[in-house]
Structure formats: C-alpha cells, structure tokens
Amino acid sequence: MFTRAGKWVKYTILTIASLITLVPFYFTAIMAFKAPKQILSGRYLLPPLHPTVDNFLRVFGAAPFLTYLLNTIIVVTGILALQLLVIIPAAYVFARIDFPFSGAIFGLYVIQIMLPLQALIVPNYRVINTLGLVNTRLALILPFVGSGYCAFLLRQTFKQVPQSLVDSAVIDGCTHFGLIRHVFLPLAKPTLAVFALISVATHWNDYLWPLIITDNDSVRTLTIGLGMFVQHQSGADWGLLMAGTLFITGPLVLLFLLVQRSFIESFMSSGIKG
Amino acid sequence: MIPGLTPGRHKYLTIALFLLPSLAFLGLFTYYPIISSFYLSFFRSDPFTVKPIFVGLQNYIEFIHNPVFWQVITNNVIFAVATILPTMLLALCFAILIDEVALKSFFRGSLFLPKVVPYAALAMIWVFLYEPNIGPINRFLDLLGLPTIGWLGSSQSSLLAIIISMIWRNFGYYMLIYLAGLQNISRDLYDSARVDGASWLNRHLHVTIPLLGPSTLFVFVVSIIQSFKAFTQVQLMTRGGPGYSSSILIYYTYEFAFKFWKMGKASTLTSIMILMLIFLVILAFGFYGRRITYEMK
Numbered sequence: 001m002f003t004r005a006g007k008w009v010k011y012t013i014l015t016i017a018s019l020i021t022l023v024p025f026y027f028t029a030i031m032a033f034k035a036p037k038q039i040l041s042g043r044y045l046l047p048p049l050h051p052t053v054d055n056f057l058r059v060f061g062a063a064p065f066l067t068y069l070l071n072t073i074i075v076v077t078g079i080l081a082l083q084l085l086v087i088i089p090a091a092y093v094f095a096r097i098d099f100p101f102s103g104a105i106f107g108l109y110v111i112q113i114m115l116p117l118q119a120l121i122v123p124n125y126r127v128i129n130t131l132g133l134v135n136t137r138l139a140l141i142l143p144f145v146g147s148g149y150c151a152f153l154l155r156q157t158f159k160q161v162p163q164s165l166v167d168s169a170v171i172d173g174c175t176h177f178g179l180i181r182h183v184f185l186p187l188a189k190p191t192l193a194v195f196a197l198i199s200v201a202t203h204w205n206d207y208l209w210p211l212i213i214t215d216n217d218s219v220r221t222l223t224i225g226l227g228m229f230v231q232h233q234s235g236a237d238w239g240l241l242m243a244g245t246l247f248i249t250g251p252l253v254l255l256f257l258l259v260q261r262s263f264i265e266s267f268m269s270s271g272i273k274g
Numbered sequence: 275m276i277p278g279l280t281p282g283r284h285k286y287l288t289i290a291l292f293l294l295p296s297l298a299f300l301g302l303f304t305y306y307p308i309i310s311s312f313y314l315s316f317f318r319s320d321p322f323t324v325k326p327i328f329v330g331l332q333n334y335i336e337f338i339h340n341p342v343f344w345q346v347i348t349n350n351v352i353f354a355v356a357t358i359l360p361t362m363l364l365a366l367c368f369a370i371l372i373d374e375v376a377l378k379s380f381f382r383g384s385l386f387l388p389k390v391v392p393y394a395a396l397a398m399i400w401v402f403l404y405e406p407n408i409g410p411i412n413r414f415l416d417l418l419g420l421p422t423i424g425w426l427g428s429s430q431s432s433l434l435a436i437i438i439s440m441i442w443r444n445f446g447y448y449m450l451i452y453l454a455g456l457q458n459i460s461r462d463l464y465d466s467a468r469v470d471g472a473s474w475l476n477r478h479l480h481v482t483i484p485l486l487g488p489s490t491l492f493v494f495v496v497s498i499i500q501s502f503k504a505f506t507q508v509q510l511m512t513r514g515g516p517g518y519s520s521s522i523l524i525y526y527t528y529e530f531a532f533k534f535w536k537m538g539k540a541s542t543l544t545s546i547m548i549l550m551l552i553f554l555v556i557l558a559f560g561f562y563g564r565r566i567t568y569e570m571k
Contacts, residue, residue: 006474011375013371014381017385018381020442021385021388021442024399024442025387027402027410028399028402045413087296089292089293089295089296090292090296093293097285097289099286105297108297108305112304114495114499115304115308116502117304118502118524119503119524119544119547120311121528122311123306123307123310123311123314124303124307125531126307126310127302127306142302142303145296145299146296146300146302146303146304148300176288204392205394207505207506208509212528212531222392222394223393223395226398227394227509227510230398230510236405242399245395248394248395249392252391255390260379264379264383264450267450267454268453268457269454
C-alpha cells in the first residue's frame with residue numbers, strides 16, 4: 001500500500017487534521033489583536049489590517065493578570081519542587097530496596113493516579129479548612145504534592161539503572177543520598193524533564209480547586225482569573241476575551257514549541273506510555 | 275538491590291524516612307478524604323443543620339429517586355463513551371498514519387499542540403467557535419449551505435459541543451502514546467505479514483492493534499479519569515445547562531457542595547464517584563488481564 005495514491009491520501013488526511021487543530025489558535029490570535037469595530041466587520045475572520053494591543057492593555061486594566069501570572073508561577077514551581085522532594089526518595093526505595101509489603105504500599109501510590117483530586121474536592125476542602133489554609137497559595141500546592149504518577153514514572157526509570165553502576169558507587173563509599181544524587185538522578189534526566197513539563201502544564205491548568213479554595217485576587221492563578229474575568233464581562237467583547245485567553249495560553253504554547261522536539265522524543269522513550 | 279549499604283534495623287529506618295513524607299501527603303489529601311467522604315455520606319449536613327445528623331442511607335436513597343441524578347449519571351456515561359471512543363480511534367489512526375509518512379515531527383507537534391491549552395482557555399476559544407451568529411463553525415456550515423446549530427445554547431447539542439472540544443484537545447496526546455507503543459513493535463512482524471500477502475488494513479488489524487493492547491489500556495484508563503474531571507469546560511461553557519443537559523457528576527457535586535453547601539449530599543456524590551472510578555478501573559484491568567502484568571513490572 002506504499003503506492004503514490006496511498007501516500008497522497010495520508011498527507012491529505014494529516015494536513016486536514018493539522019488544520020483543524022491549528023485553526024482555533026489562529027482565530028484566538030487574530031481576535032486578540034483586533035479592535036472591537038473590526039471584529040464586527042465583514043472580514044472579521046481574516047487577519048487584522050491594523051493590529052492593536054489595546055485589548056491586552058484593557059485586560060491588564062480590568063483584572064490583575066500579572067499578579068495571577070506570578071501566583072501561577074509560584075504555585076506550579078512549588079508543586080513541582082515538593083513533588084520531586086518527597087517522591088524521589090520514595091521511588092528510589094520502591095525501585096531498589098526489598099522490604100515486606102513493598103508491593104502493597106506502592107499500590108497506594110498507583111491507586112492515587114486513578115483518583116484525581118478533582119473527585120475529592122469536597123473532603124479536601126474540609127481538610128484545608130481544618131488546617132486554616134483556605135485562601136492561601138499553600139492550599140493550591142499541598143494537595144498535589146503526593147503524586148502517584150511521579151512515583152510510578154520514577155520507579156520505572158530507577159529500575160532501569162544498571163546494577164553495576166550502583167555497585168561501583170557503593171564501593172566508592174556512596175550513601176543513599178549520594179547514590180540518588182550522583183547515579184540515579186543524572187540517569188533519570190529525560191523522565192524528570194518530561195514529568196516536569198507534564199506537572200507544570202497540568203497545574204497551570206488547575207481550575208476547580210483554585211475556584212473553591214481561593215476568594216480573592218491576591219492568591220488567584222491565571223486560569224481562575226480568566227474564569228472570573230469572563231464572568232464579570234457583560235456582553236461578548238471577543239477581542240478582550242481572546243486577549244485574556246491568549247495571555248494564559250501563550251506561555252505554555254511557547255514553552256512547548258521551544259522544547260517540542262526533545263519533549264516528544266523523551267516522552268516516547270521514557271516510561272510514559274502504555 | 276543495594277547490598278551492604280545499610281544492614282539490619284538501619285535499613286528499615288531508611289525506608290521509613292524515605293517513604294513517610296510522601297505517604298503523609300497521600301494520607302492527608304487522598305486516603306483520609308476518601309474515608310471522610312464515605313463517613314459523611316451517611317449524614318445530613320447543610321447550612322440548616324448545626325451539627326451533622328446521622329441519616330443512614332437516606333442521602334443515597336434520595337439520589338436514587340431523583341431523576342436529575344440519573345440524568346447527570348447518563349450524561350456522564352455519554353460524555354465518557356462519546357469522548358473516549360472517537361478520541362482513541364482518531365489517536366490510533368493518526369499514530370499509524372504519522373508513523374508512515376515523512377514530516378513526522380511537524381504533524382506530531384501540530385496534532386499535540388491543543389493538549390497544552392489550559393481548559394479555561396479552551397472553553398473560551400470554543401465558546402467563540404460555537405458562537406451561533408458570528409462563530410466560525412456556524413459561518414462554515416452556512417457557507418456549505420447546511421443549517422446552523424445552536425451548539426452550547428441548545429439542550430440537544432450542549433453536551434455534544436463540549437465533547438467535540440474535548441476530542442480536539444486530547445486525541446493528539448493519546449496519539450503520542452500510541453506512537454510510543456508503535457516504536458516497540460518489531461518491523462519483522464510487518465515484513466512477514468507482507469510476505470504472507472496481508473493487505474495494509476489487515477497488517478494493522480492483526481499486528482498493530484493487538485500489540486498496542488497495553489497502550490490502549492493506558493489510554494482507556496486515562497480517558498475515563500479525564501471524563502470525571504471535566505469540570506472547567508462545563509462550568510465555563512454551559513454551567514451544566516440548558517437545564518441539566520450538560521451537567522456531569524463532578525459539576526453536580528460542585529453545585530451541592532459550594533452552591534448549596536449541602537456537604538452530606540456532596541459527600542454522597544463524591545463517594546458514588548469514587549466507587550464508579552474504582553469499578554471502571556478494575557473492569558479495564560480485568561479486561562486486559564495478563565497484558566498489564568508485564569507492563570507494570
């Protein structure tokens with residue numbers, strides 16, 4: 001079936017699919033740079049003749065998006081740092097040390113993968129309330145720290161480290177911490193990079209939890225900021241809405257385009273697959 | 275394993291020290307919440323009751339007799355099935371296609387890109403695309419001479435509209451998982467199938483698809499979980515409406531908890547959600563049985 005016709009069919013299908021995935025980005029971008037009058041004109045789905053950044057200025061004027069951005073960065077890096085801090089030692093133990101019930105205990109981490117925090121918002125709200133952390137950035141961070149997914153991925157990766165490397169490091173006098181730092185983590189770099197990206201993208205995306213656990217702008221993150229912003233807009237000011245949308249999406253799209261190739265390569269070669 | 279490093283009691287001290295921090299987080303934000311929501315699901319707890327009152331199974335019974343609850347459950351099932359099946363099918367087809375053409379990295383990248391869009395942004399983008407008058411989708415239908423659709427504003431299409439936006443966002447991600455699976459299939463198998471005279475379709479039906487079983491299981495489990503998390507789109511695109519036509523379990527739970535502050539009933543819904551998730555995941559693993567044992571080792 002590697003005939004010329006078959007090949008053209010494949011390219012055509014893939015091109016159409018790519019258009020479908022890319023065109024919504026195009027609309028978002030052109031709307032964001034259009035003045036309201038242009039949007040209502042006949043050629044509103046074409047690129048703006050006179051691009052303007054007015055919409056962005058109005059967005060920043062209407063809601064503290066820079067504060068949201070700062071909060072988002074604090075929250076996503078906080079989550080990632082704490083996840084790695086608590087999960088790396090655990091993954092090391094599960095991958096490399098034999099002890100009774102290790103399978104059952106590891107099961108607690110695997111089950112957690114299947115019970116998303118979103119399903120547990122009601123009881124978790126009560127936990128955070130009891131801890132007195134409602135409306136803090138810490139409340140946006142803590143529930144996500146015990147990541148079963150991270151434990152699962154790192155355990156798989158640590159298992160693949162050759163025993164001979166470990167043995168020679170032990171002979172050189174390495175302790176557990178030394179082993180993790182000098183043997184396991186360097187070899188786990190691709191997995192760590194992929195997990196870091198997934199974690200950042202996931203928590204950049206968090207909406208439900210920030211919605212219920214925050215109630216003022218000083219701790220809100222971008223996604224929830226956009227949600228609130230949208231609800232306070234009366235009427236459909238598409239230029240404004242799309243500027244806000246572009247602002248919360250842009251950093252992630254740029255990050256992805258920058259690391260695209262290496263991300264996809266390591267995604268496909270690391271344990272993150274079926 | 276690590277010999278001679280820490281003999282005897284020391285070993286268990288190390289294990290405990292290394293595990294306790296993460297176990298503490300899991301306990302506090304996953305396992306204690308599960309237990310506490312099952313516990314509270316047997317109580318009436320709302321703004322009108324000072325202290326939760328034990329009511330036994332009453333919350334559950336009330337939901338069973340509530341048609342809205344069943345509508346929400348039905349929506350949830352429709353939502354899950356109608357997102358999972360097309361997403362998986364598209365992902366599989368595009369993985370196979372991309373594997374066989376040049377320009378792989380361009381197509382991979384562009385099909386994956388929607389995955390990095392936050393749901394809040396996705397919701398806004400699609401609210402615009404679906405806009406009944408100036409929205410590009412209806413314009414396009416109009417251009418083709420087809421009747422336009424009310425999309426988010428109509429109870430017939432609101433759920434479907436959300437589903438389409440989910441498929442758009444996620445199929446590229448699952449395609450990547452399938453592509454990773456495809457790299458593990460030996461080229462020899464295709465060559466021998468070709469020697470045996472198998473057509474392109476048959477080679478994929480009898481070699482690719484069975485061997486991608488573990489990827490399929492992974493994709494299936496991930497998408498089930500996805501379908502229970504789809505709160506953002508529902509809240510920003512339709513607020514569950516019109517009526518309850520696009521409300522799903524997570525949104526319904528949110529309403530009980532944080533609109534009506536009926537924590538007892540919200541806990542009942544949470545418990546039902548946990549039970550459904552556990553049931554579905556067990557079902558998925560049972561279905562693929564042995565295959566997963568080598569995958570999870």
